[in-house]
Amino acid sequence: MSKEPVAVVGIGQTKHVAARRDVSIAGLVREAARRALDDAELTWADIDAVVIGKAPDFFEGVMMPELYLADALGAVGKPMLRVHTAGSVGGSTALVAANLVAARVHGTVLTLAFEKQSESNAMWGLSLPIPFQQPLLAGAGGFFAPHIRAYMRRSGAPETVGALVAYKDRRNALKNPYAHLHEHDITLDKVMASPMLWDPIRYSETCPSSDGACAMVLTDRAGAARAPRPPAWMLGGAMRSEPTLFAGKDFVSPQAGQDCAADVYRQAGITDPRREIDGAEIYVPFSWYEPMWLENLGFAGEGEGWKLTEAGVTELDGDLPVNMSGGVLSTNPIGASGMIRFAEAALQVRGQAGEHQVDGARRVLGHAYGGGSQFFSMWLVGAEPPDS
Amino acid sequence: MPEVLKAPLVVEFPFTRSLGPVQSAFLTGLRERVVLGVRTADGRTLVPPVEYDPVTAEDIRDLVEVAPTGTVTTWAWNHAPRRGQPLTTPFAWVLVRLDGADTALLHALDAPGPDAVHTGMRVRIRWAAERTGAITDIACFEPYDGDRAQPAGHTGEFEDPVTGIVAAARLDYTYSPGRAQTAYINALSGRRTVGERCPSCRKVYVPPRGACPTCGVATSEQVEVGPRGTVTTFCIVNIKAKNLDIEVPYVYAHIALDGADLALHGRIGGIPYDEVRMGLRVEPVWTEGSRYPDHYRPTGEPDADYDTYKELL
Ligand SMILES: [Zn+2]
Numbered sequence: 001m002s003k004e005p006v007a008v009v010g011i012g013q014t015k016h017v018a019a020r021r022d023v024s025i026a027g028l029v030r031e032a033a034r035r036a037l038d039d040a041e042l043t044w045a046d047i048d049a050v051v052i053g054k055a056p057d058f059f060e061g062v063m064m065p066e067l068y069l070a071d072a073l074g075a076v077g078k079p080m081l082r083v084h085t086a087g088s089v090g091g092s093t094a095l096v097a098a099n100l101v102a103a104r105v106h107g108t109v110l111t112l113a114f115e116k117q118s119e120s121n122a123m124w125g126l127s128l129p130i131p132f133q134q135p136l137l138a139g140a141g142g143f144f145a146p147h148i149r150a151y152m153r154r155s156g157a158p159e160t161v162g163a164l165v166a167y168k169d170r171r172n173a174l175k176n177p178y179a180h181l182h183e184h185d186i187t188l189d190k191v192m193a194s195p196m197l198w199d200p201i202r203y204s205e206t207c208p209s210s211d212g213a214c215a216m217v218l219t220d221r222a223g224a225a226r227a228p229r230p231p232a233w234m235l236g237g238a239m240r241s242e243p244t245l246f247a248g249k250d251f252v253s254p255q256a257g258q259d260c261a262a263d264v265y266r267q268a269g270i271t272d273p274r275r276e277i278d279g280a281e282i283y284v285p286f287s288w289y290e291p292m293w294l295e296n297l298g299f300a301g302e303g304e305g306w307k308l309t310e311a312g313v314t315e316l317d318g319d320l321p322v323n324m325s326g327g328v329l330s331t332n333p334i335g336a337s338g339m340i341r342f343a344e345a346a347l348q349v350r351g352q353a354g355e356h357q358v359d360g361a362r363r364v365l366g367h368a369y370g371g372g373s374q375f376f377s378m379w380l381v382g383a384e385p386p387d388s
Numbered sequence: 389m390p391e392v393l394k395a396p397l398v399v400e401f402p403f404t405r406s407l408g409p410v411q412s413a414f415l416t417g418l419r420e421r422v423v424l425g426v427r428t429a430d431g432r433t434l435v436p437p438v439e440y441d442p443v444t445a446e447d448i449r450d451l452v453e454v455a456p457t458g459t460v461t462t463w464a465w466n467h468a469p470r471r472g473q474p475l476t477t478p479f480a481w482v483l484v485r486l487d488g489a490d491t492a493l494l495h496a497l498d499a500p501g502p503d504a505v506h507t508g509m510r511v512r513i514r515w516a517a518e519r520t521g522a523i524t525d526i527a528c529f530e531p532y533d534g535d536r537a538q539p540a541g542h543t544g545e546f547e548d549p550v551t552g553i554v555a556a557a558r559l560d561y562t563y564s565p566g567r568a569q570t571a572y573i574n575a576l577s578g579r580r581t582v583g584e585r586c587p588s589c590r591k592v593y594v595p596p597r598g599a600c601p602t603c604g605v606a607t608s609e610q611v612e613v614g615p616r617g618t619v620t621t622f623c624i625v626n627i628k629a630k631n632l633d634i635e636v637p638y639v640y641a642h643i644a645l646d647g648a649d650l651a652l653h654g655r656i657g658g659i660p661y662d663e664v665r666m667g668l669r670v671e672p673v674w675t676e677g678s679r680y681p682d683h684y685r686p687t688g689e690p691d692a693d694y695d696t697y698k699e700l701l
Contacts, residue, residue: 021552022406022408023406023408024406026439027409044445071438071441073445074445118406120403120404121401124401128399131563132393132565132569132679137640138625139627142640145623146621146640149621149623150666153666153701154701196626198627199623199625199637201623243602246602251701
């Protein structure tokens, strides 16, 4: 028996900000969930199961927060699952929910991911002082910057490419009312002039720390037929993992990322992603990861990703727009960041992305990764159901 | 086999909590010696209050005051109180249904011993002398044989409400790095770097983990690597990290020690930061009394050819 097609019929986000001091964690997730239900014109009673994700519990210090969030998400008396895959968790959470629908376990599933970074310090949570080990010498960006230098060496990319990505994403964010950073006076010169924190990473090429939540309502064919607005259809979805460190690990283009993308394209019948996909929401926490992931995802050959960025191909009006929403560079509630990528991809093919809508977007990729390039999750969504 | 290393690991952090409207009213109430619950659609009063109805999932904001007296619904004796618990002498953990509430609140009961505690016993709140808007504003419960107190019908509106709290958390672990890392750390004390070779793929892991992450097999063959190595990639750190006494800018590098199949991390010194490059040949500089090399400095050898380390990037 073939899989049940999976449709996204409701999407909700909070306005992402540095600190939501007016709400509890429950109030934060509730806001996104409520908006997703409203978008789908459904009530709590229409939801069969809830799948929730967030980054490590140390980020807020609430152990297993899903237990206390059941009331807020209308999950009492229903199955509720928690997904853990570090920074990619928003994507994997959506895929676990989608698989429940595809397998006909449930008809309509609410999926949600969140982070309330203001309640703690993620960097602290990631660098506990382990006895006998050398303390981390470089801070948050120090993990990523050497990999970026390796990419620059391998590809011969000019030093300006990172700034171009940051300038583009921050301008895109101005068209997205939910984005955290709205830098109205952003210029390329300002990005270039921002302090070099972890050379080659400038301050303006790093992601912010955000409080936010994102939710989606996923449903089957029958649910999609009742939806008040056009659904987005899942055409392919996959997860892959590999160790954070091993001999032969390629941090510039991890094998797990390549394999994950290839699986998604195979499911969706995509043979030339660069031509057949109309846009991508890619997890780019530091600007240089745009060209790196363009290669890893098969949108460009090895060493060629930066040329797409430099030529303006990934601009909102380019022919492969990337991070139309402003991306992780403009909004980063860590656990939710992956789901925001998935949801923004769905908004595009539904034609609901507002000012940052790509005209005629029919197939858009949502991508997430995390845990030191350990986990990858991706989906491709389309305006048409997978069978037609 | 030498003894495996062990050390205490304390993880603690002052997490902050934004309370939202309902918990804000509840904790502010405690500060003012008022206990508030919420009334659900089906007419029950929940104490402690919740923001969303567990039955209908709807918002609940109907605050209602209950009495500071109540009944123990169940309990457990705590023979040995630990750090941070409400009382320092042995006490009972109790669930108390306050008069006017339909659910029970977890707290401590000050009683001389387990024989003095029973389900159904009447208790009342003993308020803390100094109250800040926290659950500890209830110092504990105490046995009570007086009348049921009458709540004053507080609305839940307060001047100067508490909107956030600090929830200090502390976890005490005993950490052991395991057999392989213990051997690695012991070798470091003789200023030698010893990894382990995978019997299957022959890769040398430094530091060793005791198993090969790609082959999934145990490793045991010890291999001394270095002391010299090659800078495979690096970044220049321009911001001072907290708790780190290193002058910026400095170079944080990935260094593939000769004979190792993946890079470890270290600081580069003995050369201006802007002259560090990929392929630079380096050696460790040890200081008295430190477990790891303080930094790595150039050896003066010609740079390594890119092809010799590109697989280690
Ligand atoms: Zn091996």
